Amino acid sequence: MTSLERPQVRPPAAWSFPDPVDTTLRNGIPLSVFHRPGQHVASVQVVIRLPATLEPADREGLATIVSRTMDEGTRSHTADEFAGLLDGSGIALAASQTLLGLTVQLEVATGALRPALELALECLSEPAFPEEEVSRHVAQRLSDIERELADPGSRAALEWIDAYYDPTARASRPVAGRTATVRAIDAAACRDFHAAHVTADGARVLVAGDLDAAEVHAAVDATLGTWSTTGTGSAGSGVLDLPRAGGDRVVFVHRPGSVQTQVQLGWGGPSRRVDGGWAPYPVLAYLVGGSPGARIDRVLREDKGYTYGFGAGFRPRGASGTFVAGGSVRGDVTAPAVELLWEVLDGVADGFTQEELRSGVDYVGMTAPGRYATADAVADEAAALALDGLDTGFVTDYLRDLRGLTADDLAQAWARWGRQPRTLVLVGDAEAHADAVRALGRSDVTVV
Template sequence: MNAARPEVHPPAPWTFPQASEHTLDNGLQVALYPLPGQHVTSTRLNLPVPLAAEPRDREGVMTMVSRTMDEGTASHSADEMAELFEGNGIALHAGVTQHGIWLDLEATTRNVETGFGLALECLTQPAFPEQEVNRHRLQRISQIDHDLADPGYRGTLEFVRTFFTPQSRLSRPTGGTRESLADLTREDCARFHADWVRPGDAFVVVAGDFDEQTMLAALNRTLGGWHSQTSAPTLDVASDQPADDRNRVVFVDRPGSVQTEIHLGWLGPARENGTQWAPYPVLSYAVGGSPHARIDRVLREEKGYTYGMRGSFRPRSDFGQFIVAGSVRADSTPDSLRLLGEIFDGVDGGLDAEELREGVDFLSMTAPARYATADAVADEAASLHFVGLDTSFITDYLAAMRSLTLEDVNSAWQQWSSQPRTIVLVGDADKYADQVGALGIGDLTVV
């Protein structure tokens, strides 16, 4: 007997998990995401310290503070702290973005209060041992040398130098340079920490399988005891701005390179709200966000010039960018740039209905899988908070995406596609710079 074929229905619209919002006894803002079955609890703590708060001659100090806060405290040595984290199955990481310092804490729900206590100790009692600070400083300088040997990183470095004004902090590496790190000391770290690491505007996200009241009590017993008696310094710095002369081609010469790294981009939209943002993930997917997007369809499948190249809209605080990055076979450099121009001209003529449907289906239907873990939920919530948004932004843009028309996505692309383009190439300039210059796509400089 043959069983009846089941009827397959489209998935129901998905919404981002809802948080309960709380204020700890010390005023610290908390968002709790109870996620049954997620027994490893993910915590994110945002410290909104602008990267531009670093002294110009000590850029990288914020990165050093984030890397050394757990390398010994007033109560425990670096080895003792490592044993406490390892013995309790707790992972603590910290890093820096344009918007501030973040802490990432992973622990089983049973041990998460211990993790909160250890994180609080790192936040409030860091010793910044000279030996540990110096070790991380030298590691960072060594990392710079290693990064500069990577054509992708070298292209990114030259791109931000070209795209942003010299006054913009974004025009320089987040982790500092050899020069700014050369004389950095533990006193610099301690001073920056005392000035900027404080609970005033901090924000905590906790996601996992837990009872909300129990978790809230644990947070109050630990991070709720974090206080500061002083205010952060007044900060008056230039905002990050695109350079007026960013419409250029910069060729970073690497003699003998068998590939050319391409970084190409222009000004794009900021994320204002979910409805406004909805067309841009779809455009990203169709133009350069998947192996069968327009860029790879031409440069990889038809021409065999690249193993893969990606392009997408990337939002920042006050504006965004459309960025294309990837490597091509060296002898295809001029033709790859010509073809990229033709691809963008083709998008100016509009996506087709199939591209719109594929982009909307993929992005909306895979959202549950993208946010299936506590780690992903906490990470998204904390990242959005840094830029003044909450997770309703995700729900809103996914809902708006499902009703997008071709006119919506095509007009969104055309709003930005005529912006001045910054192009950075890392490869054999002696062989290919003249051919690139002959394309007439911008003033050419060889570095």
């Protein structure tokens, strides 16, 4: 019998984000095409740098309503006709607004790219904003607000941004608006805002799929390349994101009889342009709260059984960012769970072992090819970076830097961001548990 030598397992080769073919349309819009062999459903993203500070203060959420109603009828087609054209060609079209800008997304078979682009141009350049459709979406958003206030996780997130950010900052309020501001939105306001701000100025088009770059350029140039670059203009007001001054703060949202308490604890974090590079932060997030074996879950879930699971991570946003940890715990252990969470996060300053470093680096680096295996994942990442003023070389660079990370690098990155003033929001039975949280001595407790 012949014995075979056992093969040696070697580390995988370095992986890079797919390189785009970059060109410029006739109207000046940059176009990036990512060739993804075998991906016969193309993903198209039209990204417009449109910060939420451009909205009128008394109509916050206007950009969100505009994004949701641009395809609800145009000057050329009624809402039903437009929907029929999308369905007839198997085109999925959606649009959304974030704090930084507006994105129109298309998913379509590669063979139907041209008609999809024609419909995208139609909703971008000539939306009709019918009164009945705008009113319907306003009513739907008002219903969403009620649901968000009723859901503990959503309520904790809303209270957290209100408590963390300065009241003058747009980030302190929901991007999609509050009840009073959404109720003030009508079709005329949508038309005016669209005419002023939804133009090719500051736009970028990203296409991923099994497509020839030259053919894509021709199709996009013949459609979105004819889109006007001129708006009527209007200046925004206010600041995008600015933390409140002061120290730690705790807010307890009272829900009588609640058997669980939703917890959200966070503080300021880095932007993607942080000195020293972005590479340490995905690894830190994974080790602290990004996996079932992370430090928070090892204590609160596995050791104590207080929770089904917590999540934590860094959230870069333009010029700044945050670190947030969140999850729900049994109501009867609200105070000890908060104390343990605080202690776990304090303990991160003690550093990481080589085993932790290797597991975090391997997870972030080796799962990247899988995370970006599909055309839509590639286009989504490219769009998120474009809104932040970056290209996809950012991903390649930080994945390369991962390989050289040391435990000291992680410790230094955490030391820079890990002990800023903390904002803690709890949603649960304040009458039953607020005094115990107050007794921890972390901060005064404000009951909402």
